[in-house]
Amino acid sequence: MDFLKSAVASAISKGLAFPYAFGDRVDLDPSIWTLYNGTRREDGSACSIFSFDVTANKARLPLARNALKKLRTLRHPGVIKVLDTVETDTYIYIATERLVPLRWHVKRKSLTPETLKWGLFNIARTIKFINDEATSVHGSLKVASIFTSESGEWKLGGFEVLSNVKDDEANIYNYGSLVPDASRYTPPELARGGWDAIKRSNHWVVDSFNFGVLLFEVFNGDYIGSDQAGQTKNIPPTMQTGYKRLVNANPKSRISVANFLDMGQRHGAFFDSPLIKLTDGIENLGVKTEAEREEFLDDLDKVTDDFPEDFFKAKVLPELLKSVEFGGGGAKAFGLVMKISTKLSNDDFEAKVSPVVISLFANPDRAIRVCLLDNLPLMIDRFTQRIVNDKIFPQVVGGFTDLAPIVREQTLKSVLVFVPKLSDRTINGELLRHLAKTANDEQPGIRTNTAICLGKIAKNLGTSTRSKVLIAAFSRSLRDPFVHARSAALQAFAATCEYFSPEDITSRILPAICTILLDKEKQVRDQGMRTMEIFMQRIRKAAAEMPDTVLPPATSSDGNSNGAARMSTPQPDQGIASTTTSTWAGWAISSFTNKISTxxxxxxxxxxxxxxxxxxxxxxxxxxxxxxxxxxxxxxxxxxxxxxxxxxxxxxxxxxxxxxxxxxxxxxxxxxxxxxxxxxxxxxxxxxxxxxxxxxxxxxxxxxxxxxxxxxxxxxxxxxxxxxxxxxxxxxxxxxxxxxxxxxxxxxxxxxxxxxxxxxxxxxxxxxxxxxxxxxxxxxxxxxxxxxxxxxxxxxxxxxxxxxxxxxxxxxxxxxxxxxx
Structure with missing residues (x-):
């Protein structure tokens, strides 16, 4: 047996039995542990590793072993989640979820008051569980004992002296004074009578006092000693009464953390906030009734940007995605998903949100489809061109022919968002075919928006078909009985003027616009005049660049090469009417005259x-x-x-x-x-x-x-x-x-x-x-x-x-x- 033990110990010492790799060291308050960032060798997932060197801290070995034991056996959402542990004669390793010391946030003051309340609420529930259900006392509650997880939740650690009060030989009685900084956080009665004083009063009074000190510390940044206990600086007014009762010097006058929690959860009290309600009910979203789910989503929508992003990414977002995809959360839940996903990195969005969104575009629910199209600008940049062109857009085009006008209209508006991600073949083929249908839609608003849409995507159309498509579409809209459709066509013509040749302008566009200059609606007439002037500027510029004539000089029998050109040239002193008449009627006669004289x-x-x-x-x-x-x-x-x-x-x-x-x-x-x-x-x-x-x-x-x-x-x-x-x-x-x-x-x-x-x-x-x-x-x-x-x-x-x-x-x-x- 001794041989087997030595073999196992040797294997562990070589790292073969601990499947985690050590990373950077993390700074901590004075502690018996050294904290490292780590990764799991199997999949590379992040973790944290608490390391205790036995040879360097043999006196505090009972504290490390007590913490290891309690972390293994105590299961609660507010307690640090343990992944794996290893204990040898030389070290103790505890692998946990990735953690960040709360002290970092407190020093930087990076947490909002609402987030601080939410964290205190979680710790209060955990202490209540330890005091009531576990009939234990934590004994070392302070900022150094609390960590934040990847989701932003506060997790309780520091179980070095956590003890069950029914155990007469509990560690807290014998080793409580060995905890680093114990003298600074010790309640007055323990400082006077030693740790055995716990037995002479309620076991939870120590944790009540320490929770009051924690409340002061998170709002002020630091706690020096018992002299600061009871000071209300920076503490929210609604919490001050409960805070004073927690740090009362007389143990018999203190209230338990459970009582403080009940005070805060009353209607309108300090723990009655949207964020706390959200975190309290998110895990049960899938089993809520429809009315409860609607109420919960309404509260979630009220959450502002001041609340922790990490919690929404790690906790709320996965639950909402499940609710949308399987639990009937509907369009409202998806709107919240989009609100949260704006703060995700591209990698997180691709891993967590993208697969669900792609599958939702195939959902026949019109409310989901409209919600997807409304939120498309928020997520289109997260998708690659291949995904949009091959997977998303083929599902979207069905909305062009949907029976519901709102779906057709939202699909039409989404074209402006999709176009930068579509291939030229899709734009000039399938997309234009569908836009030709919406241009003849029974809804005048959809016809109007089609003209606007074509004007805005004109630069994306193929040069070989652009002018033909635009002229045909806008000319048709000029004959639309809906006044705004005619006005939109004129504005679209003006906006796309650069894409038409002077020949198209004179032969096809200006004749179409001329018919609108005497429209019955003044706004159409005015817009027609403005559009006409824009095109006339193009024509004047093009005409100024043209040569005076393309005819070769004619040579007559008498050697006069200017005779042909002189025949129809009006005199400078002639007016417009006389010039027109002489050019039209006098041309043939002047030709005869020149020939006879010759x-x-x-x-x-x-x-x-x-x-x-x-x-x-x-x-x-x-x-x-x-x-x-x-x-x-x-x-x-x-x-x-x-x-x-x-x-x-x-x-x-x-x-x-x-x-x-x-x-x-x-x-x-x-x-x-x-x-x-x-x-x-x-x-x-x-x-x-x-x-x-x-x-x-x-x-x-x-x-x-x-x-x-x-x-x-x-x-x-x-x-x-x-x-x-x-x-x-x-x-x-x-x-x-x-x-x-x-x-x-x-x-x-x-x-x-x-x-x-x-x-x-x-x-x-x-x-x-x-x-x-x-x-x-x-x-x-x-x-x-x-x-x-x-x-x-x-x-x-x-x-x-x-x-x-x-x-x-x-x-x-x-x-x-x-x-x-």
Whole structure:
């Protein structure tokens, strides 16, 4: 047996039987113990280690052994929790929960009055238990005997002389004076009559006096001797009466700690505080009824930031999490969890709170969901982007389609919190699809918040889809019947102005905003004006950076390269109205004028030379020119009666008629100068659309040479059918220039042609129609038919581009010009 004992002792001495590692030494008041911070080798958890060196303190070995024994056997929440113990011939080790001496907090005065009351309450309950249930006396109650745990709770130690009064050989009678600083804390009766005086009065009177001294010490920081007992400096007024009775010099006049505890727990007394109620009921939260739980949570919500954080982290938070997840604590309990978790470190939050929060997002309870979304800003930074994107957000998106409007609205508001943690693919895919649904929500407030949300997350959207999405969403909101939705869309447009190109602004955004400038609501109109001005500043800036023109300089036949640009440039002295009119209406005329002056020296003096110049081969190779020339020749024949010696020909030209035949001269100019003709008519064709040209010239199908000035009947005389083109496009009798133009008659003629026309819808052009004047026998003109065939066939292709200089007699002027311009 002796061999086995020596082997065990040797193993213990080598540290094999004590599975804890020593750390830093902790400063203590004078004590028989040396305190170290330690860790458990198995899992690295924190602990504290009390060490007693037997060889150095053999005289106090009975005190160390008594403390070891009482700590092993005495179990109470207010007593230090022992993890493991080792006793050898050379040392005693006691491993406990991680502790901090109360003296540290007292010296730094880091504890609030409410926290001090809470600590005294815990010690009072522990002393009551020792005095009443254990029928023992502590005998060494002071600040040096008290420690604080990781949860901030006060834990009672210093059991060196703790003794049962029924034991006549108790340590307190024999070794009480060996406790360090015993003389300073000894009650007056023991200082006078020794420790045996305990037997002559109630056993609890020693602990009552020491508890009063403890109360004075924690509020004042230090206790020198019995002379300070009874002084009320810094002691709360509500506690002063009980305090004086505790430190009364006469043992028979003292009250027990149990009585002091009862005094403090009365309604409105010093121990009736929210913090004490909280700590007293937190461990039983899971078994409370619903009414009791609601009352408890209401009291917990009243707790201020002055209370100990460690207690909430270590004790309250785990119980609340259990209540939320399993015990039906609901949204109120979770709100308290978030309030406490704001003071947790990231590691503690990830270990204790994060798993519960992730599981709660899958909870179908709407109250829990709303509470989670409300508190999301407090915890979103604690989650990694991967957790948010892969685990939390997929559970949140179900709220966009929830039947309860409050859930949809809270989900929409949470987007601003989620976006920084979401991937680009999630934002531009799933998120935008859900926002498109909320933009059409039946609740106007949700539609309004959608526009606001899009405006705030615009910077997070993809550049390829951002402008398209924002313009479509905000333009839709501008048509919303809800006034605040329209106002929000305008503000969102203004806030995201930088993301739109000048082209999008002018073509898509400004037209949409213009419709809102005369809104029925003044606030919308005012906001529309402000938004319009913001976009106009962008447009002015963009326009100022653009070049004056992108057209290359045109080179004319006379070497003047500025002619094309000078044609439509308004004069500086012209007003806005005159400039607009001259630019719009004078452009084509100025083009004609420049071309005529350029080709003035090239015109043939007689019609015969012009006819000889235009051969059928030349005309066939230039159909556009030929069509224009044929049209002009037809006009000339309309104002001339055919002579008996010269048969009418489509390629023959009449003599120059001066100012009365301006368009005929322009046609001659086109025939003789093909380059000038291409520029002038090409420009006009660009200005007038094909439809406009077709409508102006009437129905030309089957009658290639018919025009607006065709004769009404085939037997009309030459004097009656002779017309000239005036500046306004009207038709007037050639022989009477003062008479009114017969425009109504010409319109009636056009209507008649549309309904059937002459000779089956194929009326002959002027000059080729039979007349009643037998001035020239038309039957003997065999040279006319081949010429007509050669000229007419190639002229049929560009008919769609013929120009009508006569005004239409209907209300389609604006539409026709609008399409052309």
């Amino acid at each position: 080709a003035a020296g090239e015109m043939e003096p007689s019609a015969t030379a012009a006819a000889a110049t235009l051969s059928p081969q030349t005309n066939a190779s230039r159909p556009n020119m030929l069509s224009t020339a044929s049209t002009s020749n037809l006009h000339r024949q309309a104002v001339r009666s055919p002579s008996a010696t010269q048969p009418p020909s489509r390629n023959s030209s009449s003599s120059n008629m001066g100012g009365d035949s301006f368009f005929a001269d322009a046609a001659d100019d086109v025939v003789n100068d093909s380059a000038a003709a291409d520029d002038a008519w090409g420009s006009l064709d660009d200005g007038f659309g094909d439809d406009d040209g077709g409508d102006a010239w009437g129905d030309n199908e089957g009658n290639e040479d018919a025009g607006p000035f065709a004769p009404k009947k085939a037997h009309t005389t030459a004097a009656t059918t002779s017309r000239s083109v005036c500046g306004t496009g009207g038709v007037q009798p050639f022989g009477n220039e003062e008479a009114e133009p017969d425009f109504a008659g010409w319109l009636a003629e056009q209507e008649a042609k549309k309904k059937g026309g002459i000779a089956g819808g194929k009326t002959l052009p002027k000059g080729l129609a039979k007349t009643s004047t037998p001035s020239a026998p038309l039957a003997k003109r065999p040279a006319v038919k081949p010429a007509a065939k050669v000229v007419a066939k190639p002229a049929a292709k560009p008919v769609a581009k013929k120009i009508n200089f006569a005004p239409k007699n209907n209300n389609d002027d604006d539409e026709g010009w609008g399409d052309g311009w």
